Amino acid sequence: MEAGTTLTVNTHTFPILNHTVKSNSAFSSQQGFLSFTLSSSPISSSTVYSYRGPKPKRDFLADWVSQNDDVVRTSPIYIGSASLFAVLLNRTLSGIAPVADAGSSQSRADLLTLGLAVTNILAGLVWLSIRPKSITPVNPQGVECKRVCAGLSDFAITELLWVWESLSDVTCCRSLAIVYDSTCVLQIGFAAESSLGAGEALSVDANKVMQGSIYEGVMKSGAQSYLANLSLYPGKSQLPFLPSNTQAVILQPLGDKGIAIIGGDTIRGFTTSDQAWITFIGEKLDATLAKYVKSAPLTLQD
Numbered sequence: 340m341e342a343g344t345t346l347t348v349n350t351h352t353f354p355i356l357n358h359t360v361k362s363n364s365a366f367s368s369q370q371g372f373l374s375f376t377l378s379s380s381p382i383s384s385s386t387v388y389s390y391r392g393p394k395p396k397r398d399f400l401a402d403w404v405s406q407n408d409d410v411v412r413t414s415p416i417y418i419g420s421a422s423l424f425a426v427l428l429n430r431t432l433s434g435i436a437p438v439a440d441a442g443s444s445q446s447r448a449d450l451l452t453l454g455l456a457v458t459n460i461l462a463g464l465v466w467l468s469i470r471p472k473s474i475t476p477v478n479p480q481g482v483e484c485k486r487v488c489a490g491l492s493d494f495a496i497t498e499l500l501w502v503w504e505s506l507s508d509v510t511c512c513r514s515l516a517i518v519y520d521s522t523c524v525l526q527i528g529f530a531a532e533s534s535l536g537a538g539e540a541l542s543v544d545a546n547k548v549m550q551g552s553i554y555e556g557v558m559k560s561g562a563q564s565y566l567a568n569l570s571l572y573p574g575k576s577q578l579p580f581l582p583s584n585t586q587a588v589i590l591q592p593l594g595d596k597g598i599a600i601i602g603g604d605t606i607r608g609f610t611t612s613d614q615a616w617i618t619f620i621g622e623k624l625d626a627t628l629a630k631y632v633k634s635a636p637l638t639l640q641d
Contacts, residue, residue: 412466419459426452476604479513479529481582484540488524488632495631499525502620511608512601514581518545519597519628529582541580551577554598557590563618564590567607591617594625
């Protein structure tokens, strides 16, 4: 009988395997473990496998600096002040004339030390005056809505809602509008309130969106456009259906027929990984919507 052994791998232990995996590897869904049948010499059941690869290194100095930001920023002021006081005290107690004498080596050393002390103090003041602006999520100023195109199949609607739930759960996305083939197929999340009031959300005008320079630029380039700080872009007036305080927007083309407008609640809140993932989602949506979209009005769903 051919010798073999079974190796169980969980999500916390990753062994280095030097054996050939046979074609009859199996997955145990009941236990949540992945089991491989390996062709090898007999191995004792007491053999313990553990990860032996390189481990990430920690920069303890960088960690300490990040955790003590205020202390680090003020330290040059304290060091410079202490140095300045020490120089003056040394000159007073040593009996040297208080007036600097260019012919004295001690005076020249004191002048150099005073210059360095003042430089430290000024550096500390600069560090205190220049601080990174803290970026925090904002609460969208608008009303919640859920509008789906009435002409879509159940499969397409399910996929659209899956996209929304995925984006809103793992990114800073708080608003989503999808325009495809001259039709707004989805408007969900927070939206600007309509001028009619009564808590009604402002609907997406697909024709106006497609006539805007933002849409034309995205469709011409065929690539994703990321407006990391929407307040800096004058083209935000072409997206009146988004909440007025939307912080960031991703414009993802869906083939050559549509666009997904994703609004976030944080400046520069979408990471590089988020952008790449949204690109793949756009390709998947394009393949789905190309089969099911028909010109039809939006309907309100609970």
